[in-house]
Every structure is written in structure tokens, then in C-alpha cells.
Amino acid sequence: MELVLRQEHGFSYIEVGEGEPLLLLHGLMGALSNWHDVVEEFSKEYKVLIPMLPIYELPILTTGVRALSKFVHKFIKFKKLRNVTLLGNSLGGHVGLIYVLAHPGYVKALVLTGSSGLYENAFGGSFPRRENKDFVREKVQFTFYDPAIATEELVDDVYQTINDRPKVIRILAMAKSAIRHNMKDELRKITMPVCLIWGRDDKITPPEVAVEFNQLMPNSELHWIDKCGHAPMMERPQEFNTYLKGFLDKIKR
Template identity: 50%
Template sequence: VKYVRQFVDMRGYDSMILVGNSLGGHIAQLYALDQPNKIRAMVLTGSSGLFEDSLGGGYPKRGDYEYIKDRTGYTFYDPNVATKELVDEIYEICNNRGKAIRIISMAKSAMRENLAKLLHRLTMPVLLIWGKEDKITPPFVAEDFQRLLVNSELVLVEECGHAPMMEKPLEFNRILNEFLQKLKVAA
């Protein structure tokens, strides 16, 4: 959150709509809790903060391409979304010791930091876009977010896993655009 705050301050932003997926959603929530007056709205998708199987049952295994390919495919409803280029990128990250340690550290921190008791403080509009077949943060987590976030709306995306913006980009963008248009009308 410190780095996000520094970036926002450097850019001089004072009214933002945060969009975060998975761990990025967790960071968005923490930033919004820290700086609520700067957040106009939030969009969370497959977000951590309440529950997650963020590592899909195990930590990344360095040097094991097939394991990385399998875990990347696990992220999606359709494992074919995990292209060779995406798997190669994840494989490179997992084999970079520094990057892998930072990711594991952030994921462990997210697992320890349950935000359920704090979410009532977030009163800005929040759109929850969730894959109906998300195995990492299942739909019941989205329903918990909707219950705990006082001004939230949930949209479940059919035949979609943990990353709707990658797996169903046209539908994701349509849902996002409708939300942004509502915010414009409300302004």
C-alpha cells in the first residue's frame, strides 16, 4: 500500500476508481481503507481479502515447467486460455528467485490478513465481477464480499475462472463500462 500511496501522491490523483484482480484486489481494498477519501469507486474481481486458495494447492515449483503450466491452467475455466506465452511468463517469474520470494510473501500476507471486519468502512460503490467457476476465490467469496461491502453489486460471469478480464474480456469490459456509465450519471 505504501508504494501505491507514493505513486498516487506523485501523480497528484485525488479521485480514483480502483480496479484489482486477485492480490491486486486485496491491495486496492487496503489502499481504500487507508485513503477512502481518494476513492470514488472500486472494481474487484477474484479478489483476495476474505478467502483464497491463491497458490492452487501449493507453492510454485521452480524449474518444473509442466507444474507451472498446470497451475496456470487451473486459474481459468478453459485451461487453453493459458497460452504458451503466458505460461512462459509465469515460468520466468517463478524461476527468478527474487520475484518468486516477493510473490510468495505477498500471497502469505494476504492469507493472514482477512479484511472481513474492516469492509463495512468502505462505503464507495464497488462492482464485483466474478468468474462463476473461479476455483481460487470461489463465488461464495464474492457473495461474502457483497454482503460485507455496503454499496456493492455482484455480476457472475458464466464459464469463467479467476481472471474474467483475460478469459472473457469482451463481457468483462461491457460489465465494467456499464458500471462506469452509472457512476457518470450519478456524478
Template identity: 55%
Template sequence: MEYEIKQHDKFRYIEEGEGQTLVLLHGLFGALSNFGPLVDFFKNHMKVVVPMLPLLEMDILNTSVSGLAKYVNKFIDARGYKDVHLLGNSLGGHVGLVYLLRNEPQLVKTVILTGSSGLFENGMGDSYPKRGDREYIRKKTEYTFYDPAMATDELVDEVFEITNNRLKVIKIIALAKSAIRNNLGEELNRISIPVLLIWGKNDNVTPPFVAEEFKKLLPNSELHFIDHCGHAPMMEVPEEFNKILLNFLQRQGAIATKVS
């Protein structure tokens, strides 16, 4: 996926297409490439926006789920987006939920969560991050997917580079601890807008019972499981993911119903 990265004040992002706004929030080791097939499809029907979340660039005091939620709030405000459909994967879903709960914005019409943290998540292991051991990083990256072949050399290299930087490791640990502390179980019933949950049946990081708990706690939610799929359905099974999302957005009036 080759898209222009735009700059507005301190914010870097991509923005493609026209219509209601679909904002995509990536996870801890996420990147633009995670959303490639999603952007390619939905840019023809909506305005698709991917902010570059400063996961490892913020000062250590603000390196938290709440700090990232504040960043998202400032970004959406600076860009003047309305009719927002907020989609988050993994930590990105958690950040999106905190943004909603802390700001109570009237701008967001729906939320889409896939493999979201916020209730429970398995970490990468007690010894993680383990610096200098590329094979260890490969195995932990493979753990994210149902099909280990999804952990390409390029993806493993990206994670390996991050985990070999001491300051970045400190910030990864800070974010992981913040996610664990920031459990949203007692607050989710305040979110009354429509929520779509798309979950891999073989998700090792946020297992299926997590999706079922989100479904129980979010009063206006629907849950779709995808078989033979891990923690990042939009990467691993993009066609099925896009089909479920399209149907949901059509029913919410975000996209013309004639789209197929």
C-alpha cells in the same frame, strides 16, 4: 497491447486517455497484457492508468500487501490523480482495499474488484512454487482459467521464469502469506463508496462464495457473475467484463451515458 511505459520518479506506469481516472492493479503473476482489452476500450472514455507494481522488487521487509498499498498511495499522490476509480484483480484487489482502509482517501470514487483476495483464496498448492517443472507450472496456470487454452505458452513461460528464480520465489511466498494474514472481513463495512464485484462463476482461486461474502460485507456493493469464466474475467471474457464495467461507470457519472 503496445503502450508507452512512462517514468515519474521511481514509478513506472502507463497512462492513456483523458477524463476521470481508472487505475488498474494487477495480481501476483499479473502484467500489462492482463488488461489489454480493458485499456483498449476505456482509454477512449477515461484516463486509464496501470502502475507497474514492484511485487518482486521491494526489499523483503516491505514485500507484503501493506507494503504494496503504501506504494499505490505514494504513486497516486505523486501523480496528483483525483476522481479515481480503482480496479483490482486478485492480489491487486486486495492491495486496493488495504489502500482505501489505511489511507481513507477522498480521491477514490468507486472500487471494482474481480477475483480479489482479502477474504479467502486457494493457493497454488502445498508444494508450490515447484522449481524446474514447466509442466507443473502449466497446470497451475491453467487452473486460473475456465478455458485452459488461455494458459498460452507465452504466459506459462512468464510464470516459469519467475518461479525458477529463488529470490523471486521467496518474495512470492511472502506475498501469499501476507495476503492470508491480512484478512479484511472485519473492516470492509467501513468502505461506503460504490463497489462493483465482477466474478467468474468458475473461479477456482477465489470461488463464488468469496464474491458473495464480499457482497454481504461491503454495504454499497453490487455483484455480477459471469458464467464459463475463471479467476481473470477481464482476460477471459473481456467483452462481457467491459460491458458490465461500462454500465457501472456510466451510472456513477464517470462516463457519458451515450457511450455503448
């Protein structure tokens, strides 16, 4: 399935299928294509939407996780969505957490995979040196259990992004905002159903992060995927989709 980007009212987004809305939020350097297998599977039964988060378009002074949450709310109101299931990876999960606390009436359930919000070891503790492509490749591979998932195309995309100075400034601002906005004291307020699907070998948001999320959110369940890193929907799509389907079927009842 080819994912076609729509442009409407200042939003760039993908929309496939009909039914209850399943809204997918990508990470800081994640592409819409990261969700390909989720769209393929769930657009048969759900309206699957993926908005492009305006990480590189926000004014530098307002670049942060709260601004992205406000953007998501504008998008949800523009599309007139209700009973949304929000699914976020990495930074997208963090944005989802902030959103459901601010607008719980719009959201039916939350799914997090490799979410920031408690602790994130971005790029293995350092930002890539722009001049060194091998270094960038190593840090992209760090995202996955299987380094082969870090294709040359993916490495090139990251390399080009971090050689664009305005983008780098916003990436750093967004990363700092995510670190500052720790959610630990707020998570107990999230009482809706939450599904955590986590790579057992995630080095960016390690397993103990998933355990803490599970302990702090009263209506959450945690599922592990072995031999899997920070982006389970890319690295282990079949297992990821199995857990996601089980959760979505459960909350239908």
C-alpha cells in the same frame, strides 16, 4: 493498441487517454498486458493508468500488501489524481481494499474481480515445483475456465519467474502477507460504490468469496460471468467490459 511503459520518478506505469482516472492494479503474477482489452475500451473516455507494483523490489522484511498500498498512495500523489476509480484483480484487489480504507478521500469507487482479502486458493493449494514445467502449466491453467487461455508464453513467464530465487522469496512473502491480512472485519467500513465482477468458475477465489464480499460491503453490486475463471478481463473481456461500463456510467450520475 500497444501498451508503452513509462519510467518516471521511480515509477513504471502505463497511462493512456484523458478524463477521470481509472487506476488498474494487477495481481501477484499478473502482467500489465492482462488489462489490454480494458485499456483499449476505456481509454476513449478515461485516463487509464496501470502502475507496475514493486512486488519484487521491496525489501524482504517489508514485502506485503500494506507496503503495496503505500506505494499506490505515492503513485496517486505523484500523478495528482483525484476521484479515482480503483480496479483490482486478485492481489491487486486486496491492495485496493487496504488503500480505500486508508485513503477514502482519493477514491470515488472500487471494482474488484477475483480479489483476495477473504480467501484465496493460490495455485490450487500448492506452490509450483520449479523444476517441472508441466506442473507449472497445470497450475497456470487452473487460473482459467478455458485452459487454452494459458498460452505457452504465459506459462514461460511464470516458469521463469519462479526459477528466480529472489522473486520466489518475495512471492511467498507477499502471498503469506495476503493470507494474514484478512479483511472480513473491516469491509463494512467501505461505503463507497463497489462493483464485483466475478468468474462463476473461479477456483482461486471461488464464488462464495464474491458472495461474502457482496454481503459485507453495504454499497456493493455483484455480477457473474459464466464459464470464466480468476481473470475475467482476460478470459471474457467483452462481458467484463460491459459490466464495468454499466457501473462507471451509473456512478457518473
